[in-house]
Amino acid sequence: MFTLRAAVMWTVNDFPAYAMVSGWSTKGYMACPVCKEDVTSGWHAEKVCYLGHRRWLPWDHEWREKDKEFDGNTERRLRPREWSGDEILEQLNRLDFAPFGKTVSRTRPSTHLNWTHKPMFFELPYWSKLKLRHNLDVMHVEKNVFDTLVGTILDIEGKTKDTIKARLDLERMGIRRGLWMNRDSDKARRDLAFFSMKPNDKKEFLKFVSSVKFPDGYASNIARCVNVDGGKFTGLKSHDCHVFMQRLLPVGIRHLLPEDVVKPIMLLSRFFSQLTAKTLRRTDMFQLRHDIVQVLCKFEMIFPPAFFTSMMHVMVHLPEEALLAGPVNYRWMYPIERLLGELKKSVRNRAKPEGSIIEAWVQYESLTFCGMYLKDVETVFNRPQRNNDGGMRNEKLSVFAQSARPFGDPGRGESFSRNDMEVAHWFVLNNCDEIMAYLDEHEQMMKREHPSHLVARKHRELFPQWFLDSVNKLKSSNSPTYSDELYNLAFGPIRAELFSGCNVNGAKFLGAARDDKLCTQNSGVHVPGGGESTDIDFYGKLTTVVQLLYKDRYQVIMFKCRWFDTNPNRAGSVKIDHGVLSVNINRTWYDDDPYILANMAPQIVYLDDPKAGNGWKVVQKMDHRNVYDIPELDPSDNDVDNVADQRLESSMENDAETLRDTNVIQEPFQIEGVSSVEIPIQSITIDLGDLPRYDVAV
Structure with missing residues (x-):
């Protein structure tokens, strides 16, 4: 047996409900529940308006001295004071509120300010110690x-x-x-x-x-x-x-x-x-x-x-x-409104809305309970997401381990020649981290054997065969560095299949020809810069999804794209206005090298640029739901564990500082008449893999 304690951190509600849970009316001249009676308000256009934001400016700011540009007065006041929870509780204890229930209507005394009642949350022993009790939605x-x-x-x-x-x-x-x-x-x-x-x-x-x-x-x-x-x-x-x-x-x-x-x-x-x-x-x-x-x-x-x-x-x-x-x-109302919307959908008998919601919720909780024990059965809780990319693969080479799922007929007129396959395979070789040592070795060899202006071309022409010969030598000598994946990569693709779309990185991509017919836009691609020779970002549109098939069913998913010219040294290619980036879609480059790996391209959106005119598109990067860009540790650090420990210690220090700043009670409070119990626990194992999702519709 152990005692489980819970704490209410804060409330999340809209502005009218804010008045109910906080006890401070959000109407009238003192409607701001943060500024309270120190808010600046006035009667304008037959309603109450809230001005005076110069009070938050520095004391010597020039706008404080202006009058006609604002409300006709200069501003000498400081920003409104911040009320602590103890001060609010003391103020509430001095007020005499009408009893709950149906009473005779009476005018609220001026001493009550905008207080309507004492919130029940102040019965919690720690509530007055919190710095944030109610969230503005x-x-x-x-x-x-x-x-x-x-x-x-x-x-x-x-x-x-x-x-x-x-x-x-x-x-x-x-x-x-x-x-x-x-x-x-x-x-x-x-x-x-x-x-x-x-x-x-x-x-x-x-x-x-x-x-x-x-x-x-x-x-x-x-x-x-x-x-x-x-x-x-x-x-x-x-x-x-x-x-x-x-x-x-x-x-x-x-x-x-x-x-x-x-x-x-x-x-x-x-x-x-x-x-x-x-x-x-x-x-x-x-x-x-x-x-x-x-x-x-x-x-x-x-x-x-x-x-x-x-x-x-x-x-x-x-x-x-x-x-x-x-x-x-x-801390906002989106998940709450989403849940309320699903509960409303469960109402079948409009004469008994509460009963309908209760029955639906009982079914939901029953399914939740049973779904935790049905690991091999697809339920609403473990169903794949909308843009399922197939999950993680077990291959060791990064190019073979992509999480991508192509789909759709590419349509007429799409073809893939032998030259296209060589160009695509060369890109695969150049972006496989596991063979970078081979690429560097061969490039140094070309520098010794050829003039500088021929090194790049000879490196591209001769490396695939040289790499295959090197892997065959590893195989014949039974080298521990040899693997079937390495051999299949060196052997090259045997054929290619074309598709019109692909799910990757939690996003859905479609070729431009199919995408233009829809009311959604899924063809925009973006490759961040930062290479050795350039830090230019690349923007383009997906035209075709290519699946290169290697021996033993290995595969690489690639995007064939139309890349817009973003060279800043060329006039008329890129514009930046008020922080808004626009590209000229009538200018392209890298037409002979249009391929990238599918997992390299974050999705972007192109909007018409009404200021620049026809042929210009505004670029906007997208953040998809349930997709997080988690920073990785620097591989150059020799002691990775120490780095992680330092980050953990820093995080713990920041958490402790935050607790002190927010006045959260760190010592457990003792309930009178109940003795504390200590339970020796050697280890705790928590498996979160099969827990249901709680944001799923009922």
Whole structure:
């Protein structure tokens, strides 16, 4: 017997539920649950708005002295104070709340501020010691910020914050005369603001969005949500806004809005992109804490006060929460909303929704329990993923051990000549780590026997046969370095098969001819630079998947690609604008050497570049779900174990420091009347291989 204890770390909920679990109302003049009564708010355009973000600037910043550019006042106040859990608990204990239940409605006393009740979480002995008790939901914050921003710059009726009331509010405040109502005779007219797109520009932007394609499984078809004639978007979900904010908005607005408006929007897009990354660095979070203040202050100089809703304001607190709690992937509402959506689907009897959900959940838990004992039976928990690449192979040579699964008919007109096979095989030899010693030896031999300008050509022509002869010598001498795999590689491919697609690296790749007919884009490939002669990144499009077949059923999967010219020394090949990379797809290179190994190419997406014009594509690298780029140890280190130990010790020190910083109770608390029990345990073995996935639909 042993005592199992659990702790509630924090709560994850949307903004209305935040008020319920925290006890602080998220409405009214003090709606920010972090700033509390120290928030800067005011009545603008017949609603409460939240300004004053200059308070987070350094004390000597020049923007603090400006008045007309902001709300008409200079700013001398410091940033809002941070309340500790003990101070909040002490404040709550002094307040007298109405009893729970149906009572006579009464006005909340001013001494209660925005407190509505004392949360039950404070009954936990450690709750007041935590620095982060409730998470601001980044999913809904990003969605609402996107709706406000895009609705305003596109001047969408019902979505824009630049309304007649907002213009009249500017007149009342006596700031920004250029945005006041235009009064001709007896009529007042709201002219289009400088931060909103003109009708032709808006139509161009919507056409750009309607042409967008993303890889299979990455996002929904955002193009179908575009209403070009109506000048608006319909049916955008939270994840669509997430992708739009980080991927499409920075590309589409660069040439359609003034530079002073584009820069803060680009910075806001980068803010959300870095904040929602799988891995966070403390230095990046410190920079984001600075950047979001700059963005909000620039927005205060651009947009009317009605633009600043509570969701716009709480962005200033997101980097602080990331510093305390880490990546937002474990603290936002996406997995919760996904689970709730699956539970809603289980409702068959709409008159009894709770009972339907309970029955479905009992079935789910039963399947979960039984599935743990059915190792050889395919269940919903161990079913291969959507883009299954076949799993790991047991071959020793890296080129034979690829995890890739080709599929599909290549179509008519595809052929593979003997010369193509020689070119592909030469690439395989040059990218097999296990035979690098042979390549170096033969290259040195060619340097001794031939002039320098012929070395590369002779090395390529003579190495395959020389390598085969060398392996035959190893075989005849019974050398321990000989293996059948090495011989089959040296013998070369006996034939090739062509396919139109391939699953590799957790992604689905398709040839360009087939890919162009679909509403998804899976043909973009990217090979990072960093070789001995160049650090240029290579961008191209997959045309054909080639499977080289060797003796004894060994195989190598290769991609035949059309590579775009990215040589920075050639004008008109590459453009970088506001950090957005564009390539000219009308210029190609390496047409005589188009092959790469299938597992060498991360997937990328090409977007039309409306600023550069026809023939130019914006390059965007993709991060697929359940695919992680884990850094490897440097093979040059002699003592690998010591390096790992040092990293482990450093990680433990950082964890200990984090625990101290967050005031988490490190000593176990003793329950009165219950004596502690010590259990001697020699070893514990945990097998996680057969555990079911808990993100699977019911």
